[in-house]
Amino acid sequence: MIANLGFGALTAAFLVSLYGIGASFYGMRQNKPAWVDSARNGMLLTFPLLTLSALCIIVLLATDHYEVEYVASVTSRSMPMYLKVTALWGGQAGSLVFWSWLMSAFASAVTLRKWERDREFLPWVIVVSLVTLAFFLGLNIFVENPFTRLWQFPSGQVIEKMFQPAASSLFYPRDGQGLNPLLRHPGMVIHPPMLYLGFVAFVIPYSFAIAALVTGRTDDRWIRLTRRWTLWAWMFLSLGLVLGSRWAYDVLGWGGYWGWDPVEIAAFMPWLTGTAFLHSVMIQEKRGMLKQWNMVLIILTYSLVIFGTFLTRSGVLSSVHAFAQSAVGPLFFAFIGLTFIASMSLLFHRWNDLKARAEMTSMLSREALFLLNNLLFIGILMVCFWGVIFPLISELFTGQKVTVGPPFYERANGPLMAGLLLLMAVAPLSAWGHSTIKTLGRAVWKPAVAAVSVVAAVVFSGISNLYAIIGIFLTTFVMAVTLYEFGRGAAARGRRHGENFFLALWELIKRNRRRYGGYIIHLSMAMLAIGIIGIEIFQSETQGSLRQGESLTLGEYSMTYDSLAVFDAPDNRNVARAVVSVSKDGKPVGELYPRRDFFYDSQQPMTIPGVRSTIEDDFYVLLVDWEEISTRSATFKIYHNPLVKWMWLGCWVFIFGTLVAAWPEKESGLAPVLASRKNREAAKA
């Protein structure tokens, strides 16, 4: 009953989307705004329909309706309620519905804004959003239906179908298979929605870009309209990536956070083009350049978002033996191919309208450095893309399948990422239009001296790893430049307006939120880089089998095995939990409880590390094995991960920076932008 209702709502949403696409086209062709309004209403209708459909799945999940195949495949009776509900995105079919639901929410939000001045964009924004939505809904209805049920024939055979086949009756499994224990983690509960929010939100700027291309209104209007969308999209995508890393660090038990596997890369690629886009739109706004390039970037981002959704959910890469083999695979590729070709043809059609207003003159100007930043991002994208498709290419040309592992990505991306850090340090100090070594040098030397002195101190303290030294120099350089910019700006404002430093800093940020929000994000990236340098270069590990009371030493740390308890927990798992006491430089600093849970329903163990985390380093203990019954001895693996906490702290700074940059201004529209520009010019004069 509920399944039928949910499927009905899903189908209705699909039909309404198709209607909206048609009505919007017709309204434009015949110049009948009423039809476009009708399409807009259709778009608004998809949201309640999909909300209903998603709610139906949630009800089915929460009430143990295991006759529904999806429910049986992702939940089980012993799972707590919050996991049952969030299993909506625990499998492929449900997460596609979830994707569509987010899409309709965003598209509805967009159509509800004031459109007076941008009326000509509306029909195209509707068409692009609805085409995307219809594609996903179509997948749900025809290929990956979350509402299919299990039917049993008198012969005992059970099949999976949406509607009752003749002579069969519903089959009720006693319990579901349950969610993989590894995914039963709060990080994993919010990681997919964040990623999806990021993915979906990028569809909006893309639809505006297409609208601009089709209508020929190719000025900066579409970019100004979607600037905040892009920032939000980018923030969610970034958070999705970081949460995934955090989960890996907390749960996977190998002391790492990122493994360069294809699924991770699939989520990382749209982030790369999105980040490049965020930067290069600024050049278009300020200098009227790179208009064509921005279009390319947003089109690529859209394609990569769809590709990412596909890879993270379809399981094509779950086999080392590669692509395809999934029913949705060819459909996804066809959709990506068609939208990409259509978008690019549109772009070439408008190519000449998108010519730059000005030309770059100086290699060290802000815009040239931004361009360089873009090239580096695209360079990293090429590295990632190559890594993912290399097995296919090698097989095609040599008949021998060759793959590349994490060392490939680290080696190839390392220099490019270092280049990005360097740009992050230099670019904020370079001038728009014209900049020379001399002017840039004058601006840069103070923070550079600060960074060099930090590096000197680091070298003096005995660190001799070249990569570490370069990395530390670059990150401190970025931080020094960024803080210097804040200090310099606030001091100048303070002098001008007679404000004290903190008031001036507050006003400065308030009045140039985009710029200083961006700088705060730069700071967070430097913090992230510090964490990565710490764990990548300075991680150390050891392992050992200890009797009770014995200790294992790693660097300044030493851990003692105190005891171990094995017991059953209420949620159908057996827990082996060790107590170890940790001391640093001979002083006790606390206890850790590394454990191993064994899930009876899935017959699968899960290792959960005990971690002591400080600003300076993490001490990370894994319980590997123990002597049954007597628990007299146990085996541990321990990691020392310096500075890794900076990564998670940087994440908070990052959110803060994005909020500063993206928070809606009180006044809306162009007027305040112009006003503030006037103010700035007045201030300059």
Next chain:
Amino acid sequence: MEETITQKGSSNRMKFIVGGALIVAAVIYLIVSSTQASAQYFLTIDEVVAKGDQVLDRDLRISGAVLGDTIAYDRESLSLSFKVAHVPGDNDEIEAEGGLAEALHAAATDPSRSRLQIIYEGPMPDLLQDEAQAIMTGRLGDDGIFYADELLLKCPTKYEEAVPEQVEVQQ
């Protein structure tokens, strides 16, 4: 006057083109050299057994079905040893055997398939069990044993693909 401006413009343009080309060349160099430095050859167990000596000093990536009763673990040295049986490398062949789960089951129960001894040092992976698919990178030793540096495991029967691949990474 106008001519000098355009000349200046075009020399400027040249500068940017050369700069851009240098960066593109650098990226290509990084990609090519890193590919050569870290290429791993995908082989099936049959191929490893057949090629033997020819692949001794190459980085290999192999996949096979874990044989549950061969798993042995030394807690003192954290040394793990087990055998894997050949599974086809080609998707069509796997599909022909009825999907990955069936192919793994067939591989583990068919004594005529070629088998390979694996040694891996590290914590016992959570997912190591009979008929799991093991994907390993490492090198083949002179003694015919495969020394794995990295071990990924997956159990295809149990869950819908909802686990990112990284889940199974054990390093």
